[in-house]
Amino acid sequence: MRTESILNLLVIDADQLYAERLVSLLSAYYDKVNLGFLDDKEELLKSLRQQWDVLVFGRAYDMSFTDVVGIVQEQSLDLPIIGLMSDEMASTGRNEDGLPAVIDGIMVKALLAEKESQVVIAICLQHANVRSLRQLNTLRHVLSEAEQRANILIKNSKSAVAYIDQGIHIFANDPYLKLFNFESMDEIIGLPVIDFMAGGDNVKGFKEFLRQFDKGSRAQVEFNFQSKRLDGSTFEAKLQLAAATLDGDPVTQVIIQQNNNNSAEIAKRLAAAERQDSLTNLNNRRGFEEHFESLYQQAVQNKTGAGLLYIQLDNIGKISSSLGLQGVDATIQQVARTLEQIVVEGHISRFSDTAFTILVEQSSTQVLTDLAERIRQNISAMLIEVDKRTTSTTVSIGIVKIESSAAEPQVLLERALDAINRIRIETKNHGDAYHLYDPSEHANSDDNALAEYLINAITQNRFELFFQPIYDINQDRSDFFEVYLRLPLADADNTVLTPDKFMSVAKAHNLREKIDRWILINACKQLSEARKTHPEARLLIQLTSASLIDKKLPNVASQLIKAVGGASEALTLQFNEQDVANHLTVAKSQFTALSEVGCQVGIHNFGTSAKSIEIIEFVQPDMTKLARNYVEDINKADNIEAIKSLIKRTTELQVDVLMPYIEEAATMSVSWSVGARYLQGYYLEMPSKTITVV
Numbered sequence: 074m075r076t077e078s079i080l081n082l083l084v085i086d087a088d089q090l091y092a093e094r095l096v097s098l099l100s101a102y103y104d105k106v107n108l109g110f111l112d113d114k115e116e117l118l119k120s121l122r123q124q125w126d127v128l129v130f131g132r133a134y135d136m137s138f139t140d141v142v143g144i145v146q147e148q149s150l151d152l153p154i155i156g157l158m159s160d161e162m163a164s165t166g167r168n169e170d171g172l173p174a175v176i177d178g179i180m181v182k183a184l185l186a187e188k189e190s191q192v193v194i195a196i197c198l199q200h201a202n203v204r205s206l207r208q209l210n211t212l213r214h215v216l217s218e219a220e221q222r223a224n225i226l227i228k229n230s231k232s233a234v235a236y237i238d239q240g241i242h243i244f245a246n247d248p249y250l251k252l253f254n255f256e257s258m259d260e261i262i263g264l265p266v267i268d269f270m271a272g273g274d275n276v277k278g279f280k281e282f283l284r285q286f287d288k289g290s291r292a293q294v295e296f297n298f299q300s301k302r303l304d305g306s307t308f309e310a311k312l313q314l315a316a317a318t319l320d321g322d323p324v325t326q327v328i329i330q331q332n333n334n335n336s337a338e339i340a341k342r343l344a345a346a347e348r349q350d351s352l353t354n355l356n357n358r359r360g361f362e363e364h365f366e367s368l369y370q371q372a373v374q375n376k377t378g379a380g381l382l383y384i385q386l387d388n389i390g391k392i393s394s395s396l397g398l399q400g401v402d403a404t405i406q407q408v409a410r411t412l413e414q415i416v417v418e419g420h421i422s423r424f425s426d427t428a429f430t431i432l433v434e435q436s437s438t439q440v441l442t443d444l445a446e447r448i449r450q451n452i453s454a455m456l457i458e459v460d461k462r463t464t465s466t467t468v469s470i471g472i473v474k475i476e477s478s479a480a481e482p483q484v485l486l487e488r489a490l491d492a493i494n495r496i497r498i499e500t501k502n503h504g505d506a507y508h509l510y511d512p513s514e515h516a517n518s519d520d521n522a523l524a525e526y527l528i529n530a531i532t533q534n535r536f537e538l539f540f541q542p543i544y545d546i547n548q549d550r551s552d553f554f555e556v557y558l559r560l561p562l563a564d565a566d567n568t569v570l571t572p573d574k575f576m577s578v579a580k581a582h583n584l585r586e587k588i589d590r591w592i593l594i595n596a597c598k599q600l601s602e603a604r605k606t607h608p609e610a611r612l613l614i615q616l617t618s619a620s621l622i623d624k625k626l627p628n629v630a631s632q633l634i635k636a637v638g639g640a641s642e643a644l645t646l647q648f649n650e651q652d653v654a655n656h657l658t659v660a661k662s663q664f665t666a667l668s669e670v671g672c673q674v675g676i677h678n679f680g681t682s683a684k685s686i687e688i689i690e691f692v693q694p695d696m697t698k699l700a701r702n703y704v705e706d707i708n709k710a711d712n713i714e715a716i717k718s719l720i721k722r723t724t725e726l727q728v729d730v731l732m733p734y735i736e737e738a739a740t741m742s743v744s745w746s747v748g749a750r751y752l753q754g755y756y757l758e759m760p761s762k763t764i765t766v767v
Contacts, residue, residue: 139161156182411455555613586620615677
C-alpha cells in the first residue's frame with residue numbers, strides 16, 4: 074500500500090493568498106499539504122515547537138531573512154529555507170546572471186515570488202533533501218545502536234570472536250583469548266590471523282579465502298583448517314567470516330570453533346544453549362517452562378508447597394529513553410547478578426526482555442514474602458554505572474503459591490501477571506512493591522455482588538462521567554477533554570469507585586465491552602450538546618483491551634462521530650500501551666479501521682516499555698499520553714532528558730504527545746520546554762461533571 078505523501082509547509086509572509094496559491098500548486102505533488110502561516114517573530118518561535126519540512130520567507134512584520142536564518146540555526150533545526158526576493162536581497166541575493174546567489178540542500182536564496190513554478194520546484198526538492206537527511210540521521214542512529222549492542226553481545230558471548238583488519242587482529246573476546254592461551258587482549262592485537270594456522274597449505278588456502286571475501290564474495294564464508302595455539306598444540310577448527318563495524322569503521326568478524334567429533338557432547342551443549350539467555354547466562358523462558366512443569370508436578374504429587382516470583386522492572390522505558398540499549402542491558406545484567414546473590418535456594422530465569430522469574434521449592438507464604446521484600450530492597454538500592462553515568466531501577470514482584478490443589482502452570486503464570494497489574498494500579502505505575510495473589514480475593518461473594526451492581530449500573534445509568542480539559546499548546550486553547558469513569562456505591566460512606574477497583578471483576582464477568590460502550594454513548598451525548606455552542610470541542614476516551622479486539626468498534630465509532638456532527642478529530646480513543654503490545658497485529662488493524670472512519674487513536678501509559686517507539690512506528694497512533702513516572706521528579710536533569718528524548722522521537726514520527734499529571738507550579742514551568750503538544754493536570758484544571766469550554 075502506498076504511503077501517503079505529506080508536506081508540512083511554513084510560510085512567513087504578509088500575503089496569505091500567495092501562500093494558499095502555493096498550497097494549491099503543491100497539491101499536484103502531495104496527498105496533503107499542511108500550511109502554517111505567520112508574519113511576526115513571536116508566532117514563529119511558537120510555531121517552531123512542531124516539525125516543519127520547508128520554510129518559505131517573503132515579508133514579515135518584525136523580521137528579516139537573516140533574522141529567520143539565525144533563529145532556525147540557533148534551534149538546530151533540520152529546516153530548509155527558501156527566501157523570496159525582497160529589498161534586503163536585491164543587491165546580494167542574486168548573481169550577475171540573475172540566478173539565486175545561494176542554492177544548496179538547506180537554502181535557496183532570492184527566488185522571485187512571481188516565478189511560482191520555480192518556487193514550487195524548489196520546495197519539492199528541498200523537502201526531498203530534508204527527508205533524506207532525516208532518514209540518514211535515523212539510519213546512523215540505528216547503525217550506532219546496532220554496533221553497540223553487537224559489541225556488548227560479542228564481549229559476553231561464549232563463542233570465540235575476534236575482529237581483524239587486513240588480516241591483523243584488532244579485537245578479541247575472552248573465549249577467543251582462552252582458545253589460543255593468551256592472557257590479555259594486548260598480547261594478541263597486531264598479530265596476523267595466519268599465525269594461528271598450522272601448515273603452509275592452510276595459510277595459502279586462507280589467504281585466497283580472505284582475498285575473495287574482501288572482494289565481496291559471500292559464496293563461501295567458512296574455512297576448515299588445523300589451528301595452533303601459543304604453546305604449539307594444535308586442534309581441528311572451523312573459521313567463519315562476516316562483515317562488521319568497530320567504532321564506525323568496517324572490519325571483518327572472525328569466529329573460530331573447535332571441531333568436535335563427539336556428537337552427543339555437541340548435542341548436549343546445543344540443548345543447554347537453547348535454554349540459556351545470552352545476556353545474563355541465566356535460563357531463558359524455555360528453560361523456565363521446563364523447570365516450572367517439573368516443580369509443579371512435584372508440588373502437586375508430593376503435596377509440598379512451592380512458590381513462583383515474577384519480577385518486572387518498573388522504569389525500563391525511562392532508562393531506554395535516557396541511556397539507550399546500553400543502559401537497558403547494563404540494568405538487566407546487574408539485576409541478574411543481584412538476584413543470584415540473594416536467591417540461595419531457587420531457580421532464576423530471565424523470562425522476557427525486562428522480567429525475571431524465581432521458582433522456590435517447599436516454601437511457605439512467609440518465606441516467599443520475605444524473599445520478595447529482600448529482592449525489592451536490594452534492587453532499589455542498586456546504583457548502575459553506564460558509561461560514566463549512573464541510573465537506578467525498581468521492581469514489581471508478583472507472588473503465587475504452588476500448592477497440591479493449584480491450577481495449571483499457565484493459569485499460575487497468569488495469576489502472577491495479575492499480581493503485577495494490581496501493583497501498577499495501587500502504585501499508579503510507580504511499582505517498587507510486591508503483591509501475593511490470594512485466590513480467595515477473586516472468588517468471594519463480594520465480587521459477585523459487585524458484578525451484579527455493575528450490570529445494574531450499565532442498564533440503569535448509575536455510572537458517572539467526569540471531563541478534564543487538556544490544553545493544546547499549538548492551538549492555544551482547552552476545548553479537548555479526557556473522560557473519566559466513576560461508580561458511586563449506594564452505601565452510607567458515599568463511596569465512589571474508580572475503574573481500577575472494579576475492572577478486574579468486570580473482566581471476570583465479561584462486562585468490560587459493555588462498560589466501554591456505555592462510556593462511548595453517554596460521553597458523546599454530552600459532546601453533542603457541547604458542540605452546539607463550541608463546535609471545536611472534542612473528547613479523549615480510554616477503553617479496555619476488550620474494545621481493542623472488538624471488530625464492531627469502528628462501526629460504533631463511525632455512528633457516534635456522525636451523531637456529534639461528523640467532524641474529524643471530534644473523538645479520540647486511547648488504549649493502554651501494554652494492551653497494544655499484547656495484541657500488536659490486532660491493534661494495528663483496529664487503529665487503521667478507526668482512522669478510516671475519522672476516529673483518532675491514542676496510547677496512554679506511554680513509555681513504560683523498552684520498545685515504546687517500535688510500537689508506535691508499527692500501529693501509527695495519532696497521539697500518546699505519557700506514563701506517570703515520567704512526570705514524577707521531573708525537575709531532576711536525567712528525568713527531563715529522558716522525557717525530551719522520548720517526546721522528540723515520538724513527534725518525529727508525526728505523533729502528538731500529551732503530558733499529564735501536572736499537579737504543581739514547578740512541574741508546570743518545566744512542562745512548556747519538553748516539546749509536548751498537550752498539557753493536562755489538576756494544576757491546570759480539575760475534572761468536572763460537564764464539558765465546560767472556557
